Amino acid sequence: MKVIYQTTITHIGDCAADALSDNMLITFREGAPADVAEFCFIHNHGELSGVLRPGAEFMLGEQHYPVTAVGDVAEQNLRELGHITLRFDGQTQAEYPGTVHVDGVTPHDIAPGCILKFVA
Template identity: 25%
Template sequence: MTVTEITQIGKNAVNDENILVLFGQTITPDLLDVSIVQKTISDEPIAIEEGGELIFGDQTYQINGVGPLANQNLNEIGHATIFFQEEVGVIPNAIYVTPEVLPDLEVGMKITF
């Protein structure tokens, strides 16, 4: 499993849409307000798959679907959009997880893929 750490939470990153946008340290300034910025703290490449788990601190989510570009984007620029919903859509950089409730986030929290 690969571990990242939240370094910044944009002021509009958490809302009532049940979506989180993750980006790595190379995020552009215009996306900071709506994103969760993370840095990788383990050397393993991210390789998530349907049926796996995504863990925010001690809050565990079941992965129900992974877009075809999610792993590549996470490894290259730390980017993915996480949808907290049961229905799996077709967005290429998406990760679909349940339960359908956003995690309680804080700077310094670990994300385990």
């Protein structure tokens, strides 16, 4: 498998962890508007060097999650804004155009320095 996107979380917005209780993780690159950053896991934006689609694998630290669905604009949002909404519910059809669904238990111990990546 090849790494198609990798980044490091640098800051966690004050309300970002609240989304984890709804089985979501929301990311945005550094430089996000303050009202958006408050709800996101902020990272130093990496380059997307492949196609993000079901069958890929999402990795957060040592945890591995199979990608089960990718919304129509999720790849573009990740490439241009470093923004993605991950849902830890294993759905096989994307709920919203910017959502990526993965299968596995929602993480709760995310800290700055944690590496986030997609491999395909």
